Amino acid sequence: MSESIKTYIQDLFRYLEDYESNYSEFKTEAFFQTYNGIFAVFQALRKQRDKAVEVDLFFLENIKQAPLSSSDLRQLTIQILITFFESEADTDGQSNQAYLHCRDLRSIKRDAAFFEEHLVPLLYREGSLNNNLQLNDFFLKEISRYINKFARGIRADMNPEEFDALPEHHKLLELSRRRLELGDQLAKDRNSLEFQLQRIGVFNKLSEKSRIFDHYLRQWDYLITTSFWSRLKSSLGVIWGKFKGLFKSFNYFRLSLLQRKPAFLYYGLIIIIFILLAIYVPMRWKSYSMEKYQEFERQATDTREAISK
Structure with missing residues (x-):
């Protein structure tokens, strides 16, 4: 299994190079399949410690070949995937060298806080990921999934005033986390935060502020669109x-x-x-x-x- 996952890891880094050097050759769906193929073996590596250590060192070797700042995709992919690897596969502290290397490069050491304050703003930034909204969707879900599982749960009783007090990129993350945890029909629930925000026009105002927000709110059917x-x-x-x-x-x-x-x-x-x-x-x-x-x-x-x- 360690050899097959090494092949997947090599393919993943090749896709990162394609993204950075020749974006027209970058294949989004193949990238997703490779990423998910690597992620799928993390649980199995919990019981195969020798192979987990081997995979960890192979990760580290490939990560060191180029700065994480080479591209937004490289930074998002490696920081998120290696953090999942440490959380899912490293049970004894012996297979966390790649994670420690990546964490040392962060300005914020705590995983969830780093995701919220550094990675989510990367997604929220205009023109991020070469305007590839599929990639944006994918990583927002991955960040939401990690925080929901390993950091903290959502606040189901959040009210519109508390939501309004959040920074813009936190609002995007909060809505994504809530959909992941509570389902994708929240705007139809009269008791939900989403229903209240939709009713008082908050979503329409947010969509006017950011193209990324507009994309997500339309995709989630949170916008009320009527003619003039x-x-x-x-x-x-x-x-x-x-x-x-x-x-x-x-x-x-x-x-x-x-x-x-x-x-x-x-x-x-x-x-x-x-x-x-x-x-x-x-x-x-x-x-x-x-x-x-x-x-x-x-x-x-x-x-x-x-x-x-």
Whole structure:
């Protein structure tokens, strides 16, 4: 098994080189298959310690061949995969040399914190991963999976105010972690954070801030998309309904005028009507005057012609 996984590891690093030197030759699906093929043997290596040590050293040898900063894909792939390897396969501290090497290169040593504060911003950055959204999706899920399993659980009772206080890239990660843990139909659950955020328009605002956020929110069906005319019709319908309601009862009408918003609405409409009348009446009067003047001029002309005959 160790020889077959070594072949997978060699293939993985070859894909990283293709990404960095000749992106047009990079094969996304083949990269995923290779990554997942390596990951699939981590659990088995827990019981095969000699092979785990051998794989660990082979990882380390390949990692040292190029700086992790050579590309965003190299950094994401190696830091995430080797951290999973240490967490899943290293049971006795003997197969963690590649992990320790990678951790020493980090500005933040704690795994989850490093993922949150360094790797997720890489994904959130404009143009990350050569705008390959498949890669972006894949690594966001991997980071979410690691944090959910090895760091901490999600807060199922988070409210919109707490969500709003998070940094932008944390919001993206939080939504991804929640989908992974609670399912992908959260926006349909009236008790969920996602339903509340969708209802108050938070997702639409976030989608306007970032192309990456817009991609994920559309992919997750969290955006409410309606045409301009539909929104205008709906808004006017609400306003007209409230306006008609004012006149259903005189007592209700009088009470409404004591409330700030209905009073603003009523007096605002009155002001608008008077402004329109101030524009419309002079225009109509000018038109009427012109018609009368032209009629008078025609009559005068006809009279002069009759006298001259």
